[in-house]
Amino acid sequence: MSLYWRIFLLNAGVIAIAVALLLGPVTVSTPVRFGEAIVLLAGLAAMLVVNAVLLRVGLAPLARLNRAMATADLLKPGTRPAVTGDGEIAALTRSFNAMLDRLEAERATSSGRVLTALEAERKRIAQELHDEVGQTLTAVLLQIKHAADRAPEPVRSDLRQAQETTRASLDEIRRIARRLRPGVLEELGLHSALRSLAAEFTTARLGVTAHITPGLPHLEPAAELVLYRVAQEGLTNAARHSGATRVEVHLRPVPGGGTGLLVHDDGQGLGDAPEGAGIQGMRERALLIGAELLVGPGPHGGTEVRLEIHDTDIPGATP
Structure with a gap:
């Protein structure tokens, strides 16, 4: 049964009961007496309460689906709202679950492509750091050492300091390259x-x-x-x-x-x-x-x- 007909029949049932009571034991005179007004107001309140309860029960699956939509996270897969009944809300819930399945599969595929490209880029950068920057710093280190061995004493200490700074930079470049490309994992x-x-x-x-x-x-x-x-x-x-x-x-x-x-x-x-x-x-x-x-x-x-x-x-x- 569709949601429209479900709500319509619930309201129609409540109104039919009220009409049956008015045609049966309940009577209203003109002008309305105090006791009859009390009965009418009590009946109206009862109708509203019953209608509210029936609507809450009928729309509960829609509220659950709304909460599931609000909390859906593709990075935390597996959570699905339960499918209850065979009406429009059940069909909507099944469609939502199928959509989540497709989105999670597409997210996994796209993430795989991005991470593959990321690892390839890391490997390339690590290789360039090792081959280009590392070799350049090694050559600079050797040149500074050669100059320090021939320099006079006042300049030699400064060259030794520059040599240590260059060596520390070379070690840092190698450390960054190792983090970018875990060669020890492959080997x-x-x-x-x-x-x-x-x-x-x-x-x-x-x-x-x-x-x-x-x-x-x-x-x-x-x-x-x-x-x-x-x-x-x-x-x-x-x-x-x-x-x-x-x-x-x-x-x-x-x-x-x-x-x-x-x-x-x-x-x-x-x-x-x-x-x-x-x-x-x-x-x-x-x-x-x-x-x-x-x-x-x-x-x-x-x-x-x-x-x-x-x-x-x-x-x-x-x-």
Whole structure:
């Protein structure tokens, strides 16, 4: 039954009952007596209450669909409003769910293309930093050393200082290139890459430890790259924004089969801050391989980033 006829019949039923009462035991005289006015007002109030209740029940699926539309988030897939009945609202709910399915599939495809282009651009920039800027700074470093060895003492100390500054810049260029292109991931695998990442973020103010459970199932290259990038972003957020002193990175199996990544810090937590581009980027990567990502407060404070891959057979996605 359509929504129009449902509302019409509900109202018609209420009016028919009122007319039947007036034609039956209820009578109205002219002028209206006080007792009859009380009966009429009570009947009107009862009609309005019954009509309001029936309309609320009849329009409840539409209100649920409206809430689902207002809270729909393509980066948090899987939530669908329940389809009840066979009327117009049920058809509208099914159409909305089908639209969400199409949008999520298109979002995953477009995100895959964007992330593929992003990784290719990162690789190109890292290669240029290593081959062009790195070699240029190396040549400058050798020239400064050669000049310092031949310069008189007053100038030699300045050249030595310039030499140390150039060496520090060269190390920073190499560090940036490693972050842009995780060569250790391609050459030594995910376990070594996570340990190297933990060592890279360890400083005098921040201690990072990596705990990797042996015997984990094999992962596709796309899944390994997603795990690495999520761990990298989690460590970056902890180092820059959380004020943490300790961060733990866990790579371990999850119940039901699969692999899970946990990045936990002892910082100040997220609070009421909205999700930034970093967390949204993690969600897009997780969506690309069908993984589940949770970002929130830890059980003992701080922030936790959880990524769980329940199906290790990732279909040819390249993040």
